[in-house]
Amino acid sequence: MSLQPSFIEDVSELPTHAFSYRSLTWWGIIGFMVIEGAAFALAIAAYFFLMSQEQEWAPRPWAPPGLLAGTLFTLVMLLSEIPNTMIKKAAESYGIGMVRKLLPWMVGIGLLLFVIRGFEFNSLNVLWYDNAYGSIIWALLFLHTTHVATDWGDTVVLWRLMRTPHGEDPRRLVDTDENALYWRFVWLAWLPIYVLIYWVPRLFQ
């Protein structure tokens, strides 16, 4: 450096990890959440745009999607917030044992959700190539499924990681904390989509 340095502060005391907005990866996760949130918001806007084109939503003769699978999915997802919050609390209090115990539960819940989602696709009562209504319903469900899949994949990798010595590193606890935060975004994003897919087509029957 052309100018001579004058040392005015020693930063070696600072920690190398922190939770929530002090951590760099937290901002990365927020960035990706905003991107996916924007994509969901625009997909929902497209849903309403297409809805305005039709005389009646869930156009005759297609029946609105069956409620059972979707409601079950929503229920399980909301319940999954309990272990999710426990993991987040454990991670923030460096409770690595608890984290290692609960992660498999989250992976299991993920698998259960995939099974229910399979039944959901089956109970939509419309195919994606039937009409614009069918297309947007399938598109919303497919978008959210990829969303659940990506976070489930992240949770599986985290589960395997926490079982290795890497799990000891608190930075991995920060990752667990942020993964739990991301799971909250996944089911928060699901609530409006659930209403749009299952309840709005019933409004006009």
Place this chain on the structure above:
Amino acid sequence: MSLRCPNSVLALAMIAALCSCDREERQTRGKPLGETIPTVASPDTIFPGRATPPPLDPRAAQYEGNASAIAEGQRLYNWMNCAGCHFHGGGGMGVALMDDKWRYGGRIDQIAASILEGRPNGMPAWRGKLTEQQIWQLAAYVRTLSGQERKDAVSARADEVSNTPPQTQTKREPLRPADSDQQ
């Protein structure tokens, strides 16, 4: 990555390129101007016993798997009101075109011959009503209705009311002449 591997990747890319090239070939005029007079010989579709059918007409290569020919065929199918009798392949007054039974042969040149000469029970002869290029384009499109065509050359849907599953999703079916099983 040794040097040899990019060469093989390059070779693969070129091969993939060649087959994609003719899918997108857009020849707007069926034949060079000189020989646009329609040829006389048309392939006979009925041949005694189970003899092998005559060799494929050389024009077939120009139309099979050619996306623009199929798209033109799709347009002509609507313009000439083929849907009036054949519907969108399901058949009605006209025979079904989606199944694998071809009483007068399912090869592209045999379909073209059926369009050109007409067939009993109501299929009009389009000789003189459509040019030879248009008839071959129609034949190329009709072949896709029964799933004989490669998936990357067909269009998933037309800008019409959805009537059949997307052609890109229909399973490719082997060609069985109708007389092979007793009606």
Place this chain on the structure above:
Amino acid sequence: MTPAERAKQPPAKVPRDGPKLTGPKLEEKLAETWSNPPGFIGWLSSVDHKDIGRRYVITALIFLALAGALAIVMRLQLSKPDNDLIGAARYNEIFTMHGTTMMFLFAVPVMQGMQIYLTPLMIGTRSNAFPRLNAFSYWTYLAGGCLLWVAFVLNIAPDIGWFAYPPLSGPQFGVGKRADIWAQMVTFTEIAALAAAVSLTATILKQRAPGMSLARMPIFVWATLVTSLMVIFSMPSVALASSLLLSDRLVGTHFYNPAENGDALLWQHLFWFFGHPEVYIIFLPATGFVSEIVATFSRRTIVMYPIVVMSLVATGILAFGLWVHHMFATGLPRIGYSFYTAASMSVSIPTGLQIFCWIATLWEGRPRLQVPLLYVIGFIFTFVIGGLTGVIIAAVPLDLQLHDTYFIVAHFHYVLIGGAVFPLLGAITYWYPKATGRMMSETLGKVSFWMIFLGFQLAFFPMHIAGINGMPRRVYSYPAGMGLELPNLLSSIGSMVVAVAVLLFVINMVVSLRGGLKAAPNPWGAPSLEWATSCPPPKYNFPHIPVVDSRTPLWDAGEKMSVVHGLRVEERELLLTTVMHAKPDLREPSAEPSIWPFIATLATTVMFVSSIFSPWAVVIGAMPVIIALTAWFWPKSPAPEREPVIS
């Protein structure tokens, strides 16, 4: 020892930079820690923001040259009426490739490349926030560019315009796989842009030098922050639109099928909701370049810094509210149009304020007429014409006559070439010594400036006349006798002059690599932090992280530069600071170079390209992508227990 106690451990005895370890000895150890692994694999796995930024800019300039060559072919075809140099189908491919390459493969990437290169240097840190994500961003951009241009070589290039309106790009009229390739290229480039934007946002918010509060950030860094946020909010719109188009074309959904209650205008709304912010994503970094150049060459700080920053933010927000002015002719309700007329007019107010502040800075200072400042002056003269024609076409009755004519082609070339490429050429001349250690030639720089400035006016001003004389856009030829011959001939000549001028600029860049004068660390006497390091900067940028206490650190630093110390030397580490006031907060280990981002891009490329042909490719192709991503994020084995991991 549980992680909890380990978190409170005192810092271990490891080599750290400081009064005891400074000067050449420190720089040699840091260079070794921050260097790339050797060989071709090392080159592929580089995560240094300078490597990635340089690759982005050079690849984007290559695409500029390719698309520029296509522009020359188009101008030759249009130089005289009823010309048959190239046929209609070929011309449609060429203008689609020209527009798509310029917008998706040159303009946005070159701005993001400059931002990736300059941001860490200007805010005083050693790397971008997510280095491997940056590397993945560049490789994905390169893959998208190659996909489009390989398709062009193989004669399956898209011929649907750079905006691909269905039903022309739909399954029935978009024949073959041309439109799919366009849509897949859009998916590639916007994943690249989103990844870079997330990384830049995190870098700016968390890694500024201690003391560099938001009010002391350089204006180019403000422009980068606003642009990155605009990318994050607007790119998902085109991602969704192109995915819906791909699913229409592949599995027969009906989003844009009017017969099944889909709508062609759904595409236009989604596309232009992205389209208009995109042109501001291209323009705002250019205003950042102009602010930096004007400050340095007027020898003073920018006048009324808060006004300029608020104008940037206002332009960023307003940009999202005026996309319907691209759709004035589609028969939407007139009362809606008047709202968008007002919004489109209002977006010129913040830009007007910025121009006032630049001119006031020149007025207060003593401008030195070197090449970067010449480009800024050329920018102001050219861009203001483009801005004013923008005000003209914001009015509905005028736009109904001028929409989709060559008047619009003239308008957007004035605001894109005048508004973004001129500042870019000035910025390249300005930061070339920092990147290469050599100055670009001043005389050759001035010659190419005057040629490009005058050639540009000759090329694009007559297009206003051609537009008014009734020449629509995207026509491969025009009949004689409509008064279009002279404007088109002048435009063709002008475009040749611009082509030669750009060639001269490139020659100047290449020749100066070796032949240019050796550059001092701060050849222009500039105030901002990137001029505190050597030219070209070392791999780790700053031996000690500088401390900032004003908007012009180097001008107010006196003879000693105050710094913080205590970062590790044998591990890659940089300093995180708080968002508002940039007080030191954490020491963050920075990611090591890795080949996995490159492999992740290969896997993503295979998935995307094969999903043009079959929907199952998305599911099957996802497996290698997951494997590559897992390997990418898998932490490297911890160093032998010489030092507990946290300290």
Place this chain on the structure above:
Amino acid sequence: MQRGGAYLSLCVTSCAGVQNAFGGQGAEDANFVRLFAVFMVVCTVMYLIVSAALVIAVWRRRQATRTIEDRKHHETSAATRPALIVWTVLIAVGLVGLTIASFFTDRSNAANGSKPRLSLTVTANQWWWDVEYNSPDASKIVRTANEIHLPVGVPAQVTLKSNDVIHSFWIPNLAGKQDLIPGRVTDAQLLPRKTGLFRGQCAEFCGVQHAQMALDVTVESKADFDRWYAAQLQPGRPPANPLQLAGYRYVTTRECSSCHNISGTPAGGHVAPDLTHFASRRSIAAGALPMNRGNLYGWVADPQSQKPGNHMPTVGLAANDLHAIVAYLEALK
């Protein structure tokens, strides 16, 4: 202001052509020219202010500057803030004025089009225009292609539809453009003020032959228009000599009849331009070729060489058929 707009339009373009936004022959286009003049005046004034300020700022040599060299690089002169306020007010007032002028022009255009006394339906196809004059009495409906005749001073309502992709209906001399979007019905209002021969063109990229999709517009007196309308109502002229008869036979029985329609003959295809009064038009193939015998021969023999990619196939006619067809088509006045 009226003279200013006209003077401005003359000096900007060498001559007001047949397809020129500064023609001003239509009510909406006249409004355009006036509003364009207002905008040009305001914008030129603003541009001169910016250029003058820039030139002075760069070229003035004075000693007391506030730069790093004299350690005053953070200071700003007191006059800057008021100057900024004046500049902001100037921009705001300018923009508000222009926006209001634009809204008034909108209202005037809407008023011009509010009481149409003629109704047309234009349906755009890939690369030609299908024109239909609507009338409550079905026998009074005229169908033509690639041309529009309008009586001067009569406001006309044009309903716009599309059969395939998005096109844009644009006759610069008369009015602004409106898109024709499949699945939607939009409309355009034309109020021609001066008679003359004009040319419109598709302004939205619509495929390979987007460049050759024009339409001829003739604005004539009411009497001429009625005479033309009556002629259009007549069926196609029967062949007058053996050559035309041979042409008649070919056209009404062979390939031509599959797509084209000639009223009063067995040829009834509606997927291509109506040829009933083909010879009375000013151009062939949507403005691609002026109407004369040479072009007619060239077009009928091989349309793919004149307009490559369009949907009229090269039939490959024998020489005598070609002569007969051209003779018959030339008779369809």
